[in-house]
Amino acid sequence: MHRHEQRRLTEIENRLTADDPELAATFSQADLHPAGPGRARLVLGAGTGLLAATCLLINDAAGFALCTTLSALLLTTRSWHVWSD
Structure with a gap:
């Protein structure tokens, strides 16, 4: 970020x-905590894996490839952050 942008x-x-301290406090970074990879990503990864297996059983190669890739991404990456209070 450029100095000008940071200054603005x-x-x-x-x-x-100064105008609304309560609203400013709501958006302060001190109040936000990054949620861990957690359960939601694990459930999505497992569900997508099951969908991939279903695509394999019904002989849909494109669906199988897409679901396998998505499942692998969901289960192995940890760089996606969801911010929560």
């Missing part, structure tokens, strides 16, 4: 904090 963002943040 800081100015906006300062004005927001």
Whole structure:
């Protein structure tokens, strides 16, 4: 990020904090915690794996390839972050 952009963002943040401190506190980074890869990604990966197996059984090669790839991505990557309170 360029210095000019950072300076503008800081100015906006300062004005927001002065105008509405409660709203500014709602959006502060201190209140947000990155959710871990957790259960949702595991469930999605397993469900997609089952869908891949179903595609294999009904002889749909494209569906099998797509679902296998998606399942592998869901189960192995940890770089996607979901922010929650």
